[in-house]
Structures are given as C-alpha cells and as structure tokens.
Amino acid sequence: MRFMIIVKASPDSEAGVMPSEELMTAMGNYNEELAKAGILIDCDGLQPSSKGARVRFSGDKRTVIDGPFAETKELIAGYWLWQVKSKEEAIEWVKRCPNPMPGTEAEIEIRQVFEAEDFGAEFTPELREQEERVRAQAKKQ
Structure with a gap:
C-alpha cells in the first residue's frame, strides 16, 4: 500500500522561514531510517504558497489565482x-517523526494512494496499458 504523508503548513513555513540545522539533521536522520526500512519512495519540502498558483475550473473556463493563500x-x-x-504501519512511522514545526503545534496527514485495482471495471485494459506507458516514461526522465 502506498501512502502520501502530508506535512501541514504553518505561519512560519508560509513566511519562508527555513528549518534550523537541528531540525534538518533530525529530519535527515528520520528520512535515512525510512530509506533503510525500504518504505521511502519520495519526499520533499514545498516553497510557500506565495510562490505558487491555483487553477480554478468552472465548466470550460480556467482561472489562475496566484498565491499566497489565506488558510494556512x-x-x-x-x-x-x-x-x-x-495504514497502522504508516501511523506508527509518523509517530516517530520529529515535530516538523518545532515549538508549535504541527499536523501530519496520512492519505492512502489509489492503486489500479481500486478503480474496478472502469479502468479498462487499455487504460491500464496507457498508465503503465506513462509511468515508464516518467521514470526515464
């Protein structure tokens, strides 16, 4: 089972405050544990929403909204x-994580990723083949 582990933003992360060397060391050690355990697929921090954008869809219309976004x-x-x-294993690993926002309350969300079999008959053999091609191409890059 694949899970996305989501670190919620804080006022500091949205202000662009960089993590301390102490936190970076603790997270580096934690990420190394995850890699050694064979569960880590990918991980990264994100720039503040002030450097991002959203695209809102309404029928055929697309509206671009530049960050920052209000609700941290x-x-x-x-x-x-x-x-x-x-999910229980994911929860146990998250409980071992250093507080991503030291000195404040922080929240990490755990969300299961859909697998091909979750989509049922609508995910036809042709769609499965297309998905495999796309993933193979993405791995090459």
Missing part, C-alpha cells in the same frame, strides 16, 4: 510517499 491550516509544507503494509 489547509496548505501543505512538504510530503513523503511511502510503501507500507497498512
């Missing part, structure tokens, strides 16, 4: 992508 609690500061056996 709804924003993402970083993520991990893990391969684990269960």
Whole structure:
C-alpha cells in the first residue's frame, strides 16, 4: 500500500522561514531510517504558497489565482510517499517523526494512494496499458 504523508503548513513555513540545522539533521536522520526500512519512495519540502498558483475550473473556463493563500491550516509544507503494509504501519512511522514545526503545534496527514485495482471495471485494459506507458516514461526522465 502506498501512502502520501502530508506535512501541514504553518505561519512560519508560509513566511519562508527555513528549518534550523537541528531540525534538518533530525529530519535527515528520520528520512535515512525510512530509506533503510525500504518504505521511502519520495519526499520533499514545498516553497510557500506565495510562490505558487491555483487553477480554478468552472465548466470550460480556467482561472489562475496566484498565491499566497489565506488558510494556512489547509496548505501543505512538504510530503513523503511511502510503501507500507497498512495504514497502522504508516501511523506508527509518523509517530516517530520529529515535530516538523518545532515549538508549535504541527499536523501530519496520512492519505492512502489509489492503486489500479481500486478503480474496478472502469479502468479498462487499455487504460491500464496507457498508465503503465506513462509511468515508464516518467521514470526515464
């Protein structure tokens, strides 16, 4: 099972405050543990929403909205992508994580990634083949 582990933003992360050397060391050690355990697929921190944009869809119309975005609690500061056996295993790994926003309350969200079999009959053999081609092409880059 794959899970995306989402680190929620804080006022500091949205202000562009960089993590301390102490936090970077702790996170580096934690990421190394994840890699050694064979569960880490990918991870990264994200720039503040002031450097981002959103595209709103309304029928055929597309509207671009530049950041920053107001609701910090709804924003993402970083993520991990893990391969684990269960949600419970993901929870146990998250509980071992250093506080991503030291000195404040922080929140990490755990979301399971859809797998091909989750889509049922609508995910036809042709769509599966296309998905495999796209993933193979993406890995080459």
